[in-house]
Amino acid sequence: xxxxxxxxxxxxxxxxxxxxxxxxxxxxxxxxxxxxxxxxxxxxxxxxxxxxxxxxxxx
Numbered sequence: 248x249x250x251x252x253x254x255x256x257x258x259x260x261x262x263x264x265x266x267x268x269x270x271x272x273x274x275x276x277x278x279x280x281x282x283x284x285x286x287x288x289x290x291x292x293x294x295x296x297x298x299x300x301x302x303x304x305x306x
Contacts, residue, residue, distance in 0.1 A: 249275050250287045257292045264290060 251271055259267075268288045276283050298305040 248285045248287065249279060249281050250289065251275060252289045252291065254291045254293060256298065257294055259292075 253267070253271070268290070271288050272283055272286045275281060275286050295305050
């Protein structure tokens, strides 16, 4: 039962996230042979205030 976790900054549409989940599921299915219904995709969306780069909060 594969689990895939994706972390993104907020800002993608529901349609984009839906397509991402479909695409990731398909690739994991093809590469591992796991049944699609057993593949779990978890998307964590971060606000820009939750990301720092180079010791500074991202703006």
